[in-house]
Amino acid sequence: MLLGSGELGKELVIALKRLGQYVIAVDSYNDAPAQQVADERVIINMLDGDALDLIVAQHQPDLIVPEIEAIRTERFYNYEQQGITVVPSAKAANFTMNRKAIRDLAAKELGLRTARYEYANSLEELKAATKTTGIPCVVKPLMSSSGKGQSVIKSEEDIEKAWNYAQAGKRGDFTEVIVESFVDFYAEITLLTVTQKNGPTLFCPPIGHRQERGDYQESWQPAYVKEEDLLEAERMAGAVTKALTGAGIWGVEFFLTKEGVYFSELSPRPHDTGMVTLAGTQNFSEFELHARAILGYPIPEITLERVGASAVVLADKEGTHPIYSGLELAMQQPKSDIRIFGKPTTRPYRRMAVALTYDTIGSDVDAVKEKAIEIAKLIQVGNER
Numbered sequence: 001m002l003l004g005s006g007e008l009g010k011e012l013v014i015a016l017k018r019l020g021q022y023v024i025a026v027d028s029y030n031d032a033p034a035q036q037v038a039d040e041r042v043i044i045n046m047l048d049g050d051a052l053d054l055i056v057a058q059h060q061p062d063l064i065v066p067e068i069e070a071i072r073t074e075r076f077y078n079y080e081q082q083g084i085t086v087v088p089s090a091k092a093a094n095f096t097m098n099r100k101a102i103r104d105l106a107a108k109e110l111g112l113r114t115a116r117y118e119y120a121n122s123l124e125e126l127k128a129a130t131k132t133t134g135i136p137c138v139v140k141p142l143m144s145s146s147g148k149g150q151s152v153i154k155s156e157e158d159i160e161k162a163w164n165y166a167q168a169g170k171r172g173d174f175t176e177v178i179v180e181s182f183v184d185f186y187a188e189i190t191l192l193t194v195t196q197k198n199g200p201t202l203f204c205p206p207i208g209h210r211q212e213r214g215d216y217q218e219s220w221q222p223a224y225v226k227e228e229d230l231l232e233a234e235r236m237a238g239a240v241t242k243a244l245t246g247a248g249i250w251g252v253e254f255f256l257t258k259e260g261v262y263f264s265e266l267s268p269r270p271h272d273t274g275m276v277t278l279a280g281t282q283n284f285s286e287f288e289l290h291a292r293a294i295l296g297y298p299i300p301e302i303t304l305e306r307v308g309a310s311a312v313v314l315a316d317k318e319g320t321h322p323i324y325s326g327l328e329l330a331m332q333q334p335k336s337d338i339r340i341f342g343k344p345t346t347r348p349y350r351r352m353a354v355a356l357t358y359d360t361i362g363s364d365v366d367a368v369k370e371k372a373i374e375i376a377k378l379i380q381v382g383n384e385r
Helices: 007-018 049-059 073-081 090-096 099-109 123-133 156-169 227-244 272-279 286-295 327-331 365-377
Strands: 024-027 040-043 063-066 117-120 137-141 151-153 177-181 187-195 207-212 215-221 248-257 260-267 307-314 322-325 336-340 351-359 380-383
Touching (some): 040 049, 099 117, 099 177, 123 156, 123 177, 227 248, 227 260, 272 286
Parallel strands (some): 024 040
Antiparallel strands (some): 187 248, 207 215, 322 380, 336 351
């Protein structure tokens, strides 16, 4: 049972179906991307714990696979007691759906290097927190996704706007926010980490990415990382995933600075920046890795096969029945591909498709990335009505 049926879930369902699985795709709206390729679909508000209990009791899944944050994850502990496997574990789902839990685990329990941070549950507390973290600082809801509700405070005049934006963008009923001191980083990376039921923890080649509005715009693989920084990132990723327990793929994000590596965030599922693996950069995509890991199938190794990049195609207005133009021109470009997600509605900045490009190992990663950006620009998203 897949809880959340977006574009990442869609690719996961395809990978699971190729391994002979029966998939029930759940989301809050009908015809979500993963529902279009699953065996069954269910539409509920996953923040309604009673509704969640009802469908779990009705379908009795062997595995529950969360794909989004807005779920009553505290119910997962009870499902595990019933003998249902929660991916990667109830503990991991609960900790990582809440930035407070995962940050305290990383910084306080495991001693990983993170940005200095405070919590605030009101505008006044946010004002006080900025005195500790300093300005500029970053404000994020404890529960949100795709950068929603995240902003940078650059002056005291921004504090109230940041509070209001966080409340508008939060998921669930958590009003509390995390306030992070600004890290002077020169790059951000995602280290896809695979934990196995029977086998060692594996790491994918690092993925570089660029964000706007807290949401990724381009990603590329491999990203250049100094050997000592990569080893430290692998150590950190191994420590935090071991503490959270369970098998599956994890998107572990880091800041690279002159002082070394800073742990940033973690997702216990395929990561949006990992869509670059759909360009064949690895012997297994992140979705195929997740499917194998959660089913307990062996993963002998993860190897880099190509240089690749991804660039998102965004909508610019609200509407229904999306229409895509420019596809023929985009598809004329060699060593490239397009994936349309199949979302039934649009809104400003909503991710609707991704352009993928690749080249041989040793090719100029920046050139491959720029090619992906240019192809994405060729595609326009309109609406029938």
